[in-house]
Amino acid sequence: xxxxxxxxxxxxxxxxxxxxxxxxxxxxxxxxxVADIADEAGVAxxxxxxxxxxxxxxxxELFTERWSLLLxxxxxxxxxxxxxxxxxxGIARFIIDSYRHDPELMKxxxxxxxxxxxxxxxxxxxxxxxxxxxxxxxxxxGQREGLYREEIDPDFVGMWFYGAIEQLLSGxxxxxxxxxxxxxERAGEMVVETLCCGLERRDDS
Amino acid sequence: xxxxxxxxxxxxxxxxxxxxxxxxxxxxxxxxxVADIADEAGVAxxxxxxxxxxxxxxxxELFTERWSLLLxxxxxxxxxxxxxxxxxxGIARFIIDSYRHDPELMKxxxxxxxxxxxxxxxxxxxxxxxxxxxxxxxxxxGQREGLYREEIDPDFVGMWFYGAIEQLLSGxxxxxxxxxxxxxERAGEMVVETLCCGLERRDDS
DNA sequence: GACGGTTGATTGACAAGTCAATCTAGAGCA
DNA sequence: TGCTCTAGATTGACTTGTCAATCAACCGTC
Numbered sequence: 001x002x003x004x005x006x007x008x009x010x011x012x013x014x015x016x017x018x019x020x021x022x023x024x025x026x027x028x029x030x031x032x033x034v035a036d037i038a039d040e041a042g043v044a045x046x047x048x049x050x051x052x053x054x055x056x057x058x059x060x061e062l063f064t065e066r067w068s069l070l071l072x073x074x075x076x077x078x079x080x081x082x083x084x085x086x087x088x089x090g091i092a093r094f095i096i097d098s099y100r101h102d103p104e105l106m107k108x109x110x111x112x113x114x115x116x117x118x119x120x121x122x123x124x125x126x127x128x129x130x131x132x133x134x135x136x137x138x139x140x141x142g143q144r145e146g147l148y149r150e151e152i153d154p155d156f157v158g159m160w161f162y163g164a165i166e167q168l169l170s171g172x173x174x175x176x177x178x179x180x181x182x183x184x185e186r187a188g189e190m191v192v193e194t195l196c197c198g199l200e201r202r203d204d205s
Numbered sequence: 206x207x208x209x210x211x212x213x214x215x216x217x218x219x220x221x222x223x224x225x226x227x228x229x230x231x232x233x234x235x236x237x238x239v240a241d242i243a244d245e246a247g248v249a250x251x252x253x254x255x256x257x258x259x260x261x262x263x264x265x266e267l268f269t270e271r272w273s274l275l276l277x278x279x280x281x282x283x284x285x286x287x288x289x290x291x292x293x294x295g296i297a298r299f300i301i302d303s304y305r306h307d308p309e310l311m312k313x314x315x316x317x318x319x320x321x322x323x324x325x326x327x328x329x330x331x332x333x334x335x336x337x338x339x340x341x342x343x344x345x346x347g348q349r350e351g352l353y354r355e356e357i358d359p360d361f362v363g364m365w366f367y368g369a370i371e372q373l374l375s376g377x378x379x380x381x382x383x384x385x386x387x388x389x390e391r392a393g394e395m396v397v398e399t400l401c402c403g404l405e406r407r408d409d410s
Numbered sequence: 411g412a413c414g415g416t417t418g419a420t421t422g423a424c425a426a427g428t429c430a431a432t433c434t435a436g437a438g439c440a
Numbered sequence: 441t442g443c444t445c446t447a448g449a450t451t452g453a454c455t456t457g458t459c460a461a462t463c464a465a466c467c468g469t470c
Contacts, residue, residue, distance in 0.1 A: 116321070117375055152395060252416055
């Protein structure tokens with residue numbers, strides 16, 4: 001058997017995580033039993049508990065791994081010396097590209113964590129808020145520079161922004177709106193365009 | 206005991222529903238056992254099953270009762286001969302007033318149904334979409350009248366609108382943003398203002 | 411005395427997490 | 441090269457607890 005690839009323990013761990021993405025995406029967190037994950041990974045039930053403390057720990061690892069990328073990207077965008085609008089567009093694009101790149105993982109994160117305020121959302125609130133916060137800061141800076149109208153609360157915009165984008169992803173996830181490449185391209189730009197033109201001060205006097 | 210008010214069966218049914226609101230709001234749907242609802246209502250366990258087919262049926266009744274009010278209000282607003290912006294503001298105000306009037310019920314509906322795409326959200330997708338749809342139609346009409354820019358997809362706007370408002374309610378529910386009377390007044394206006402000023406065509410030539 | 415309302419103990423299904431047994435790969439040694 | 445020995449990986453049957461839902465008995469009232 002020449003092409004029998006040797007699997008290291010790390011491979012198995014990875015296999016479990018990736019199986020979990022598929023099963024969580026398919027059935028939702030609450031209706032997946034640990035046995036389903038093990039089956040999907042082609043691994044014994046108990047091995048899941050060898051690598052992870054609990055079913056919840058599997059989910060947490062999936063979320064944290066990806067969310068920290070988003071936070072890093074947001075922070076880096078925030079630091080850059082580019083127009084506020086570019087920063088917002090960059091964040092929107094990053095989220096949408098994450099979905100394009102791995103729709104199942106993003107589905108799980110949005111549906112089971114970010115918008116699941118009772119279960120995982122509560123546990124990970126601090127990290128989730130950090131993401132909103134970057135948007136708030138971008139807007140607040142924009143206000144200080146005189147680009148954005150002062151009467152709109154930056155914190156409010158942070159929520160508006162993520163509320164809108166997550167709803168959009170939900171729409172794709174559940175087939176409520178077409179999920180073509182073209183749509184992906186347009187959508188991010190459209191959120192930012194809609195948001196900004198309401199925010200930017202207009203000297204129309 | 207002269208002021209022992211006679212309770213009719215209908216009262217008991219109502220008591221169960223209202224107890225359910227409180228318990229669902231406090232613990233979330235998944236961590237409430239039917240016994241908790243019965244206890245909170247001061248009623249025997251089995252009586253819940255006398256009036257409702259299942260725990261799920263209790264939740265469904267809570268949702269449907271309130272959501273149909275929202276749909277009715279939206280439809281009525283849609284029919285009225287007022288500016289598109291007033292219609293949108295009316296919907297936003299209705300939702301926010303619902304929250305002011307009965308925060309626990311709205312918390313349950315938003316957290317457990319509207320944003321719970323896997324459990325109840327899936328079951329009630331058609332009704333939820335009907336609400337988005339009214340917003341889409343308002344925007345589409347606005348486009349036909351030349352008020353709103355054509356390049357923005359009305360369906361997207363329907364989702365953003367609800368995404369933003371629900372995120373806002375979540376913020377109040379979890380104490381992320383202050384929930385004062387003043388904020389309530391401003392918030393609805395702010396969602397619409399932010400949205401519309403990005404949507405309204407500007408003849409700035 | 412009959413019937414709808416009411417009770418709460420009981421049932422049965424289901425699933426997370428445990429654990430003792432088994433396997434495997436490689437290190438040390440002659 | 442061949443032989444042990446050990447640590448860690450892997451297995452899946454079993455334990456344990458939890459709840460939704462049922463049901464048989466028990467009011468109270470007309």
